Amino acid sequence: MSIAKENEAPAPLPIGVAEESKKVPVTREELVVATAPLTQQAEQFRALRNSIHALNPDGAPRTVVVTSALRGEGKSTATLNLAFALAEMPGFKVLVIDANLHAPAIEGLFGLPRAQGLCELLSGRLPLDQAVRPTSVSGVAILGPGSKPRNPSELLASDRMRTLLRTLKQRYHYVLIDTPEATTTSDASLLGAMADGVVVVVRVATTPKSYVEQTCRALESLGANLLGTCMTGADAPNTARQSPR
C-alpha cells in the first residue's frame, strides 16, 4: 500500500435510509423475543422487562445502560431482546443506542449496514432525525455508533451526551444503551452514572464472581443505580431475570 493511501482519511459512512432499515426482518435466532416469541427464553426477557418496569411505577421515560464484566457475555443480545419486550407494551417506543464504540454490534444483529450515528450526532455533524433509524420491529428504533472517534470515552462522557439522553427521553419511553464490558473501559460506568439505571449481564457458570463484584463496585462508585442482573447462557429457568438486590 502506498504512503499516500495510508494517509487518506477513511470514506465517511453513509447516512442510514429509514425506508430501507424498516424493511429488513430480524432473523438472528438469539433475538428470541422477535424470532421465537413463544419460547421460555423470550418469556424470561419479558419477566426482566416487568421487573424493570415495576421499579418505575410512575411510568416516566427511562434511560437504562446494559453492561457486563467481560466481552461476550450477551450484552448486545440482551439489550435487543429487552428492547423488543419493552416495545410489546402497548404504544411503547424504545430506542437502542449502540454506545460500544470499540466493538459495536447492534446494526449487525439487525442485518443493517453501518451508517452515521452517535459520533456524528454528538459532534454536531448529523441531525437526530437522520441519526436514528427505525427497524422492522414496531416501536423499536436504533442509534448506531457511527464512525469511531479518536477518544470514545471523552465523547461518551461529554455534556452533549447527557443533553442527548435528556432529549431522547422526550421521544421514547425507554432508551437502552449497549456498552463495552466494564472491566476494560470506564465507558459503561460513565454512562451508567448518567442513566436512570443499569442492568448487569452475567454469563452463568462462566464469569468469575469477583469480576461481577468488581463491575458492580465500579458502577456504584460513580453513582450508577443498579437495577439488577440478567443471567445468560444457562438452559435452566430464569436465565434472564432481575436479581434480588
Ligand SMILES: Nc1ncnc2c1ncn2[C@@H]1O[C@H](COP(=O)(O)OP(=O)(O)O)[C@@H](O)[C@H]1O
Ligand atoms: N442468552 C444467551 N444464551 C446463550 N448464548 C448467548 C446468549 N446471549 C448471547 N449469546 C451468544 O453469545 C455471544 C456473545 O453475545 P453478545 O450479545 O454479542 O455479547 P456482548 O455484547 O456481551 O459481547 C453471541 O454469539 C451470542 O449469540
Ligand SMILES: [Mg+2]
Ligand atoms: Mg456487544
